[in-house]
Amino acid sequence: MTNLAPWGTPAAEPAVPVAAPDLTPSRPIYDGKLGELYAIYLRHLVLMILTLGWSRFWGRTRLRRYLWNHFAILGDRFEYRGRGLELFIGFILVLLVLAGLAGGTYLFWRFVLNARPFASFGLFDLFSLSVFLVGFPLAFVGQYAGLRYRLTRTRWRGIRCGLGGSARGYGALASSLSFANALSMRLLTPVVSVNLARPRISNVRVGTQGFVFAGSAGDIYGRYIGYYFLNILAWIAAGVVLFMAIGGTIEGLGITLSREELGRLFTEPSLRTVAILIALAFGLYVVFGLLILPLRCWWQAYLFRYLVSRSRAGTVLFATAISTRQMWGFLVLNYLIVMVTLGLGWPWVLHRTLKLIAGELWVYGAPDGAAIRQSGDRAPGYGEGLLDMFDVTGI
């Protein structure tokens, strides 16, 4: 019998064992129905015509209420509690601010610039310049402020969401990064993508639960450089293919269109014009659809997977395996749907998008509900005016 105590005990296990983190995977559930969504959307369009567009704030709110409440994570549906009136007030306020800005610009032009030697600098030049200097940054500010508005009107498990950070700071960051990116022939895209994703993710809160974004541009530069040069090659190839195809088709079919015939084709449209336009559109689609766009979707899918996988909320992790093909459906097909249906396909696009998210977003683990508390942050009283003015492509 050996007595090892008290010095002989092997390295003791910790008194409270650390539980392996719960990483049960789950996916969101979207149970919206396209017909119901269309009923809401068509009602919105009818009211839009009757009110000459002033009902859009209320219509947009109704669509959101539907989409939010038919989308659930971990079995708990989201709740959208924004009101049309808040959007309306936001819009009016921005209208007033912009009217003030325009008035100021006019006075500046009238009393300062109109004196020689600036007289040749017209009001319209000044207007374009101010759109460039003020409009672009304001559009970014509007995107961030709009996101904040939507999040503060969103509840999950009864807990209000929110977005910290400064919209103006985001506007300044986004404008300067975009400007630098344009100057560097888009070689800074990974830096821009990661640095603009960071505030939009890490400032998100569900009550007191913050999000963390741990991405870094260095991680994705290799893939981006590959995409960058492949893209250039693809454009060259597309150009060559298109050129040869056009030349080949025209020669092959023995069609020789004189300049005059070509002119008549478009000034007096006939069935033949339509046929030729369709053939041309199809040719362009084949060349771009097969070369340029898939390449772009390949990069976008990669970027999206990266951004999602570097985000977490406490112990809850996220991942997605969205493929190039799915990204194509999201970016290209949705675009085509809206275009071909003259806008009437918009609810379908929303429906498809939420189904895609529900199918492809993986959530690992569950939050400790008792630890997340309602946040005491004050939410903005009105919303989205800037977004409405500069960017109307969101829901």
Place this chain on the structure above:
Amino acid sequence: MAAARYYDGTTALVQEVSVRATADELVLFRLSDASLLARWPLADVSVLGDTRHEAVPPVVRKGSDERLLVEDAAQRRELAGLVPRLQPLVGPPPAAGGRVALLGATLVALVGLFWLAVDVGTEYAAPLLPYSLQAKLGETVYDELTDGKHECEGEAGLAALNKLARRLADAAGYKQDIVVRVIEGGPLNAFTLPGGILVFYSDLIDQAKDPNQVAGVMAHELGHVVHYHPMKGVLRQYGLDLLARLVTGGYSDVVNGMATGGNVLLALRNGRAFEREADADGIAMLEKLEMRADGIASFFEQMMEKQPKDMAAAAGIWSSHPPTGERIAATRRPPTGKPAFTEAEWKAIRNVCK
């Protein structure tokens, strides 16, 4: 009894509960141990939203962030049957198919009506717009168009042109002010702006073979003025642009782009109709004053001589004017009637830029 999810409003904890409705309160029991969780006085209970938008409208208690969600539709109905205040919980929504069909038909009808209102309405609305507003708009466009160009100031010439313009306008019963201005140089053209502003380029005056051609062109431009064509064009453009925005829900830039393209074609079609109307009415005004009315046709013929190929016909649907050949045939008149200007007036007009 209904099974529900309960959120306490202060934490993100989810609790499965059963709900019992009594005469004056909702009583919530934890499912795990059947213990009492909360009692909500019915007077404080309400539903947020409705089944048309929310899949599960939350039941809330006044003054708190607590929420009660009954996922099962049958149980929601049962609960609403017991508590009239919870009526909005009752679903499912009426079948979407019928609503979609009805709303779709309404939408199509409204688009048609709106289109008609724009097309017909501008006809009546344009003359009703305050004249000062039209003039202001015209002046703004004029300043933009003639920026950096020289406006001719020969007083006698301008007076002669304005006198004829006034006479023609009176002949057409047009009461508002009309101003004729001459810009030095080309192109060989004249145009009309909102607010009765008529602009001639001096090249047109210099190259005119006789005063009747200038009078003819002026009568044509006055045809535009008396029909408020510039204003109608602007209003129609604005109306159809608005329609495109409304129908696309203001969501799609692409569609708006396409709509703008369509609008341009439509504006050009309107333009061709306007030109025909102005040609016909210009002639009518001259004939009413018993003046020589062959100027319009002879001006077109002169243009055709310079450029034998009919540019307007060649441009087809992209042309803002009808084919010139067609216009000559429609406006040809005999070379008889009173002259539009006296010898002295015509001389002054020729020298308006000197």
